Amino acid sequence: MARRADTRPRHQQIAASLRASIMSGDLAPGERLPTTQQLMERYEVTGQTVQRTLQVLKKEGFVFGRAGVGVFVRAEAPLAIQVASYLAPPLGDGAHPWMSRAGQRGQQGAAKLLAVMRVEPPKQVEEALGTDPGEEVVLRHQVLLLDDEPVELVWNYYPLHIADGTPLERRTRIRGGSPALLTGLGYPPREHVDRVCVRLATPEEFKALELPDDVPVLRTLRTVYSDDALPVEVSILVKGGHRYELVYQSTIG
Incomplete structure (x- = not known):
């Protein structure tokens, strides 16, 4: 039986992976996320897709940005x-x-x-x-x-x-x-x-x-x-x- 493909938009798939890493503690509270370039290379996507991913996680409260510094995991755990x-x-x-x-x-x-x-x-x-x-x-x-x-x-x-x-x-x-x-x-x-x-x-x-x-x-x-x-x-x-x-x-x- 063929497995069903993940038909969600690519930025939602990436957000799901990062979200899981945050909730499991693999990305610790206060830790800086990989840079946009690193995420582009890791997931083989454009910078626009990475930005859409980060906007999803910011809106959910999982990450926050510091201007000129980067994007970080929220301070508090679930x-x-x-x-x-x-x-x-x-x-x-x-x-x-x-x-x-x-x-x-x-x-x-x-x-x-x-x-x-x-x-x-x-x-x-x-x-x-x-x-x-x-x-x-x-x-x-x-x-x-x-x-x-x-x-x-x-x-x-x-x-x-x-x-x-x-x-x-x-x-x-x-x-x-x-x-x-x-x-x-x-x-x-x-x-x-x-x-x-x-x-x-x-x-x-x-x-x-x-x-x-x-x-x-x-x-x-x-x-x-x-x-x-x-x-x-x-x-x-x-x-x-x-x-x-x-x-x-x-x-x-």
Whole structure:
């Protein structure tokens, strides 16, 4: 069976190769890229094709130029997100892990609440929460920011028997995030199941996350369970695929 040829424009093919080298660490943060002439020779292309390649990577935030010096790999590596790290509530009166981890990287993390309302949930959320068709749940929709740049969209859904009359229904920030509040309500998060897929962004996601062209998103459907395997929160998380690495850790034996 014949293999399918890569029909993408040549500059996109080269950008994909350089992008992979950056994400793997072969091109380290702060490292200078080969010169235009070197890239022309390596990939057997014109200078115009090289410039189009670099424009793609600059727009995606992988590289930046210094006038008269060259083009360099961005200073920060892709954000490594350990998927279980947001389950536990912060200690004491601490900040939500999203904020504290951003601070550890020397960045400013923030969450902007976009909407709080009762809705009929999407089918996947309905099934995960075990609610009846047409039954309303509470939705908290927000965007997460790093240094004032939008990096993740979040839709959090809660069954009414948990959220009714609680701060989950109020358009206000929840100190420590939902894990802390759920714990205080008697529903401590015990485990979660993630379903992750990669797809192109919807128009809403593309605009809200200010994505470069043709960048896929990571879409996570997360179901959080409390005691007795009771589903207490279902989240849809959407982030630009060029900004994140997901880290899964488990113990063997």
